[in-house]
Amino acid sequence: METTQEKIMPHKLSIIKEITAFVKDVITWSLSGGLAYQIYLCILAALMVLGVYAYFVQLRVGMAATNMSDIVSWGFYIANFTFLVGVAAAAVMIILPSYIFKDKDLHKVVIIGECVAIGALVMCLMFVFVDLGAPWNAWHMMPIIGLFNWPTSLLTWDVLVLNGYLVLNLLVPAYILYCHYYHRKPKDKLYLPLVFISIFWAFGIHLVTAFLYQGLPARPFWNNPLMGPRFLASAFAAGPALIIIVLVIIQSTTSFRVEDQVFNKIRRISVVAGIINLIMLFSEVFKEFYLPTHHSQPAIYLYFGLKGHTALVPWIWTAIVMNVIGTLTMAFNPGKNNPKVLVPACILLFLGIWIEKGIGLIVPGLVPSPLGEVVNYAPSWVEVSITIGILALGIFVVSLLLKPALMIEQQYEAGE
């Protein structure tokens, strides 16, 4: 293996050859596997086809295929987008300890966090795209060929930071994996600055997404300074929970081994963030209900229903209960990191935050309308199908990235 380094000279032509070989192997490895894996990929592909079909229905009929209206003008798509930006940002909670605090255990699972982040980012960008009413005009937002309303419009900031984070999260792992594939040590100078940028950038993407809502005085439910910190807290609770689930799946389906203390550390990160999240939730609930004003109407609609419309009430209470049970279970850790206890707790926490930060954030922000009118909202079959398709796409991307990444990492460890 040592001779490889001598043989491969840093000539331009051979670098292209190296990269080609690397990419070819990555693609081959990502698609190859046992029968179970192939069936799993085919199921995901079928779900994606369902999503594509539903999207073409939406293109043909118009956005009326969804259940959104002028009152609830953002619905299931943007709800999922908001939540998944958090999941994408949560990779920083693995990167930060491993690079700044030099945690060796977490260093091993950084690559998994970044693959999950890439999958989540792809899903975010897809959700925004399917939510556009006139996607054929999307080029109007490009800086030179269209008009980019930066820095005034927060959506432009969001576009910049999300795409920038995607690029960062693609470049750094690609470089590290490329080096590990050829059993070389990655050069610190090349990738460490990008890693540090990505740490701050991760906080940035979620703060900008929060500011999207926070900066609108027209929507009193959103227009409070706690949105940004709350987004960060819930992201850093849900993201690591998802990573724990992914690690357990990896442990049980591949030969990649993860030490127990990794689970413990990630669990503790999620617990701290989860507790901060619950404290912030309490703070919001106190503000809305201690001396309710007119601006508390959205919160009343969410938690108790307004004018007979109670569609969201069971969802939010379920979400809060799941959130509390998940956080407390992970905090007290009765199973001592036993996956049989940890995984359900993580799932509960993840789903609870998904509901609360998704639909439980978007719809009350828009209902009652600025004119005080209350409507119910439930996603239509088109919205659900497209969402399922995009979720399948995200899982597909994560699987396709993780498979070769883990193989390369295992080979590198074996070779080291």
Place this chain on the structure above:
Amino acid sequence: MKTPIIRNCLWGVLPVLLLIFAAGLAYSTEGGVVQIYKNATAPFDDETQVDAALTLSIPSVLVTERYQGGRFRTETRKDKIQRFSCSQCHNNKPVRVAQAAEIAHGEIVLNHGSEARPLSCYTCHKKDERDFLVTEQGTKIDMDHSYQMCGQCHFRQKKDWVGGAHGKRISHWAGQRVVKNCTGCHDPHSPRFKKRWPVTYSPPLSKGK
């Protein structure tokens, strides 16, 4: 491996500074629209500045009072009264009974003033000057200028009507100002607006837009 923490932290401070700078750019406020219009004291000659302002072809008369922008016009009334001029009939000539039933003012509902002190026909009309409105003092008012009569009691509304806060301008905001006269909107004998059905409705909003 020593990592220069401070230098790497600066990478993080840079986006924050950029954010503050961008926010400053976005929020450059001037005085509000109230300040803008309070400063606008130069006269605006819409006759010349608005190319498309047309003069209205509806029959109108020059109002005897001036508003803040000078003279203005109001639509005529006499051509809208079916049987004007009144002296066609009211001239001490005999009228056949068969005709009288048709043409007497039986259809007029007089509901003007309060219940305790309602107006009567003679409040505004006099027997010997049927072609004009006549005030209590005896001043004759042309029917086209009925605002002078209405303005005797409704002086607040008249002041607002002259200025533009009451009543309606016809068709154009630019060019010669022509407004509806009092009787253009209010039936002089029963001036309050009637209860009626709205012309349309707003549909429900559930799955509705």
Place this chain on the structure above:
Amino acid sequence: MDPRKNKICQKPQEKDCQQTKQRGRREFLKGAARVAAFGGAAMLAGCGGSMLGSKEELSLRWKEYFKKHYSLMTQEEKDETVRRLEQLAKIKKNVNVQMSSAPPIDGVLFGYAFNVTRCEGYMECVAACVKENNLDRKSNMQYIRIFEMEHGQLTPEVGNAKFYHQVPVEDHFYMGVQCNHCQNAPCVKACPTKATWQEPDGIVVVDYDWCIGCRYCIAACPYYGRRFNWNDPVVPKDEMTKKQHYLGNRMRGRGQMEKCTFCIQRSRAGRLPACVEACPTGARVFGNLLDPDSEIRFVLKHKKVFRWKEDLGTDPKFWYFVD
């Protein structure tokens, strides 16, 4: 030696590495073929056959698709685009429209005042607006909403906009809301493509063809002033208003935002907006704020005026007053 050629280094350690790879490739190709077949069928099912048109229509639509943002066009380009849209209307719907690209008039800033005492809830303004601005009949789009309010309540949030009975009802008053054409419009700030902006004469307009339909402006507007075309708008040909303006009442498409434009096709021609002209009680006043002799300035000077949600800092040009 190249690690790829070394079998020992390969992981996972499967017995028939090559066969598994081939099986994997076969499965993948089958799956890909299925996906392609489904995708093709989905595309055909999704898109209707009406995508194709005549050569002239396609050429016009091509030019329209790649045109600039309206505010960046010269007056010649604006006239060209308006001619193209007139031709497209003739080809696609067989209607003769006259579309204008009239620029704002110098020295004009439009203002609007609504007399809360005089409104009786007749909703003639709503009907006139629907007709004048070619609003979608299918989704019953209305720019104006009239609220029936009990005495003692001021904001429309506590009123009822879905009334349908004889009006006026005793002890109730009526208040109309529509786009306030804010001087400091949050929707203008929110739009990522600058598809909505404030013209020099104060009207906040939308370049419908530039809008990407993200609906951030609806979230930003505190007055429910903006509408989105969730479906293709439907307007019967005989009810269509043929005198149109590019930024005003021309026919919009689905996926585009629209809003009250103070009837820009009328107001830039010196005429009153349809709602002002239709009101039977004269509750609406419209004019040039920069003309000290205008009626709107008289109202602002002499009447008790207020603006709705002024605390949000939007600086609207829509005032309410009482007699």
